[in-house]
Amino acid sequence: AQRVTQPEKLLSVFKGAPVELKCNYSYSGSPELFWYVQYSRQRLQLLLRHISRESIKGFTADLNKGETSFHLKKPFAQEEDSAMYYCALRGGGNKLTFGTGTQLKVEL
């Protein structure tokens, strides 16, 4: 079975502060991890994927197989980062399993 855990329902930070959205997964094989974002009144969209090892909108995420984690980080939060963030895992059968999401609120 594959499972994704996002322990925080809500994360509130001040503008300019560092951000870390936590994601832990459970999967016996070699997983592929993603972060999806949903801005207010917009559709769910792909933010980044671990195999690309890229930085999107200042966000990065590193897959830590030892800790089974894929935390999303940004050094300086901006107001436009306020959104719902979902961590997702693609494992067996190419099934994409989502976490419950973390609402990020960036305050001025």
Added chain:
Amino acid sequence: EAEVAQSPRYKITEKSQAVAFWCDPISGHATLYWYRQILGQGPELLVQFQDESVVDDSQLPKDRFSAERLKGVDSTLKIQPAELGDSAMYLCASSLDQHLYGYTFGSGTRLTVV
């Protein structure tokens, strides 16, 4: 920018009635997914198509839910009869290649069963 189209955006139906949702994926995307998102939870896969074939419907409540993608292009998800617990957002997504690319999601259909 190409989008996944879904209709209707909102649907209110009485319990025990039938309801159907439609999805038109991005042109050329062979893989199509239907997800259900209950308020406060992440999306949950209901069914996955590769062209016109069902690849995974293990989480689809087959006693009341059905999905089809007859010509391997657009798809319909049906619920009959609807129950109060079916109230949720129903999301459609498509992917060019399930192995290489992320999914592109539609804006969803919000279903309310009264």
